[in-house]
Every structure is written in structure tokens, then in C-alpha cells.
Amino acid sequence: MRILAYFTVALLTLSVHAMDGYDPSNKINQLALTMAIVKHNYINDLNDNAIAEKAIRGLLSELDPHSAYLDVNEFDMLKDSTAGQVTGIGVEVTVDRGMIRVIAPLDHSPAKRAGVKNGDYITHIDDVLVLDIGFNEAISRIKGDTGTQVILTIMRPGEDQPRQITVTRELIKAPSIETDMLSQNIGYMRISYFGTSSSAEASKKLKALQRNHPNLSGLVLDLRNNPGGVLDSAVEVTDLFLDNKSIGYNRTITTAKERSMKVMQSYKAKTPDITNNLPLAVVINSGSASGAEIMAAALKDHKR
Structure with missing residues (x-):
């Protein structure tokens, strides 16, 4: 089966090069020709939309491991x-x-x-x-x-x-937020991922932890194996631990930049620190990615 597939690709390549006026340096024309050859010669029938979708998926998957096409x-x-x-x-x-x-x-x-x-x-x-x-x-x-x-x-x-x-x-x-007490005065918050409701969950559970343990003197934030999730949620959860009136860097949590490094969007702290500057210890590992990295970096940059 693989030999047949390779043979088919070779035939397609020969067919393209055999065309009059074919310019291999013009990749847009090459793409159009390849799609036409696939449509008329591939062993299975494929319509234009199916071929175009495969081309789009291939394009985005070749960019980097984080880019993908979703139907x-x-x-x-x-x-x-x-x-x-x-x-x-x-x-x-x-x-x-x-x-x-x-x-x-x-x-x-x-x-x-x-x-x-x-x-x-x-x-x-x-x-x-x-x-x-x-x-x-x-x-x-x-x-x-x-x-x-x-x-x-x-x-x-x-x-x-x-x-x-x-x-x-x-x-x-899967709840994205879990809390507990590690000792009489040290709290623990586990953030598994950043979902659409994570900020509300975190706020509610933090307030309950502080209400039930008035002598709370420190909090461990566990971001190990947190793969990230929704960027806006990661920013909102981070904002819970930052005071928008006192932090530096123009209150910036993170920024999104385009290829020229021009800032497309800046995410800033908007609310007071819900913990009232409670000392934090943030734990990460090799499984902490994306939004978890943003949160850990922002809290470190703002000296939390």
C-alpha cells in the first residue's frame, strides 16, 4: 500500500512537471495545480471543499505544534x-x-x-x-x-x-480549582486548567478559605501539570492576586504581539488583590504550559 502511495505521488509530480509553462518557483500556482491533480487522479473521489480543507489543515499543522484548524x-x-x-x-x-x-x-x-x-x-x-x-x-x-x-x-x-x-x-x-489547608495557617490552591468558569471558582473558593481560616498567613498555588486553557480566564485568575492600584509595568499581566513585535493586545490588572497581598508560593513543573506559564511569570514579575 505504501509503495502504491509513493508511486502515485511520483506520477503526480511527473504530471505537474510535464505541463507547459510550469514554474516550480510559483508556489501558489503549484498549489492550485496539485489540488487539481488530486481531484482528478486520486484513488478516492474528493470534492473541492474536501481538498481545500485538507490543504488548510496541512498548512496550519506545519506552522508549529500549537497551530491547528478547527471545523x-x-x-x-x-x-x-x-x-x-x-x-x-x-x-x-x-x-x-x-x-x-x-x-x-x-x-x-x-x-x-x-x-x-x-x-x-x-x-x-x-x-x-x-x-x-x-x-x-x-x-x-x-x-x-x-x-x-x-x-x-x-x-x-x-x-x-x-x-x-x-x-x-x-x-x-473536572473542577479547575481545588483548595485545602496544608497546615493551620498555610493554604493550598490547585489550578488544574483555565476554563471559562475558573475565575469565578477561584474567587469563591479563596473567599471561603479566608473566611474559614482567619489566621491564614500564606498560600501555595499549585500549577503543576496545568496545560493552560482559555487565555482570558488565565488572565482573570492571575488578576485576583494582583492589586491594580499598586503594581508596576503599567498594570500589565501579559501582552499579545504580532510578528513585528507590535503589541496587538495588552491584558492588564483591573481589580484589587483579593488576598490583600497574602504571601504566595507558586509551584510549576514541565507539564505547566501556556496560561499556567503566563500566570507564574506575571506573579513573579510583579513580585507576588
Whole structure:
């Protein structure tokens, strides 16, 4: 099958070069010609929209591991996941060299209970090679109905042999914020990810922690294995720990810049510090990414 695929590609290449006036340096024309050849010669029938969508997915996937194209259904699934409710195994992933790399399993998720760890590479799903089906189809196969199982083949850095892990899918209702007391006066807040309701959750639980423990003298913020999430939520949670009237850097939490380094958007502190300058200790690890990195950096920059 692979020999046939390579042979087909070779024929397509010869067909392109055989055309009169073909200029290989004009990549826009080359793209249009390639799409036309695929439409008329590929073994399966593909309409213009299907070919264009594959071209868009390929373009964005080649930019960097963090860029991807989402169709309407995939965007709806993303919104469900950031709302803290989705059916699956509860793991945040990215694409890396065609494989799926685990950023972090969510707390209390089926993936974490089954032994999936941040940094794992998922190479097969139910014995199907991820490289053969692509990232989006692989994610679709990991998800499924509640109670069904999926077998993941995993390569773990530092290990020579792959391992198989069976995970039972569940409806994931993962709270993004958890609080506790580490001692009589040291509080603890675990932020698993930044979802659409994280800021409200964090504010409510912080106030309860302070109300129930009036002698609170310090707080540990645990961002380990937090893969990020919604940028606005990460900024809003960070803002809870900053005093908009006293911090420097023009109250800036983070900025979004375009290629020329011109600032497109600046996210600033807008509210007083809800903890009244309570001493903080922020804990991160290699699984802390995106919004978690922004929060840790902002709190450090503003000397919290």
C-alpha cells in the first residue's frame, strides 16, 4: 500500500512537471495545480471543499505544534472542554512530529488513574498508527461513549519499549480549582486548567478559605501539570492576586504581539488583590504550559 502511495505521488509530480509553462518557483500556482491533480487522479473521489480543507489543515499543522484548524464540530468540542465537561479520557495533548504528546492528564481523570503521564507519546490508538490517521482523527478516536474503552500504545521518554494502557472513557466534569489547608495557617490552591468558569471558582473558593481560616498567613498555588486553557480566564485568575492600584509595568499581566513585535493586545490588572497581598508560593513543573506559564511569570514579575 505504501509503495502504491509513493508511486502515485511520483506520477503526480511527473504530471505537474510535464505541463507547459510550469514554474516550480510559483508556489501558489503549484498549489492550485496539485489540488487539481488530486481531484482528478486520486484513488478516492474528493470534492473541492474536501481538498481545500485538507490543504488548510496541512498548512496550519506545519506552522508549529500549537497551530491547528478547527471545523465547526471540533470548535464545539473545544468549547465543551474549556467549560469543564466532555466525554473522553481527560488529557491535554499536542501534536509533536506526527505523534500525540501528552502535556498533562487532568486531575482525577481516567487517563491519570490509568497511568498516563505528562511527556508520554501516544503512537497507536486501538492498534492504529497515529501517523497513518492524523492528529484530528486520532483525537476523535480517543473520545467516545461513556463506559467504553480505548487502548493507547505509549512511548515514555527514558524507556526502550512501548507500553499499552487501557483507559475507560467517562464524562469528564473536572473542577479547575481545588483548595485545602496544608497546615493551620498555610493554604493550598490547585489550578488544574483555565476554563471559562475558573475565575469565578477561584474567587469563591479563596473567599471561603479566608473566611474559614482567619489566621491564614500564606498560600501555595499549585500549577503543576496545568496545560493552560482559555487565555482570558488565565488572565482573570492571575488578576485576583494582583492589586491594580499598586503594581508596576503599567498594570500589565501579559501582552499579545504580532510578528513585528507590535503589541496587538495588552491584558492588564483591573481589580484589587483579593488576598490583600497574602504571601504566595507558586509551584510549576514541565507539564505547566501556556496560561499556567503566563500566570507564574506575571506573579513573579510583579513580585507576588
